[in-house]
Amino acid sequence: MDIIRKTMLLGLGIVSLTKAKAEGMVDELVRRGEVASQDRFKAVDSLLKEAEKQEEEFTRKVAGTVHKVMTDLRLPTKKDFDEVLKTLKSIEQKLSSADEKKNG
Numbered sequence: 001m002d003i004i005r006k007t008m009l010l011g012l013g014i015v016s017l018t019k020a021k022a023e024g025m026v027d028e029l030v031r032r033g034e035v036a037s038q039d040r041f042k043a044v045d046s047l048l049k050e051a052e053k054q055e056e057e058f059t060r061k062v063a064g065t066v067h068k069v070m071t072d073l074r075l076p077t078k079k080d081f082d083e084v085l086k087t088l089k090s091i092e093q094k095l096s097s098a099d100e101k102k103n104g
Contacts, residue, residue, distance in 0.1 A: 017047075017048070017051040019044070019048060022044050022047045022048050023044050025047065026040055026043045026044045026047065027040070029043070
């Protein structure tokens with residue numbers, strides 16, 4: 001469970017990075033002299049692209065973890081439910097047909 005918790009916390013930080021926050025972070029770096037003011041736009045863009053990349057990676061990892069947990073617990077998937085629904089509809093049609101022949 002610890003890996004899931006760490007992954008969720010990491011993801012929340014990444015997801016919450018907005019353009020305004022990125023600009024604020026870069027402005028602070030410019031103020032401290034760690035980034036040149038002429039590189040501000042490029043630094044913000046780079047930061048946002050990295051955040052997007054990390055968010056995609058986070059999403060992929062969470063989806064993989066959820067899939068593994070569902071598989072390990074043998075939980076039914078949407079596909080499983082759709083197959084059951086299809087089978088039920090087929091049975092309903094057969095019963096309806098048999099009922100019509102009986103009454104008809």
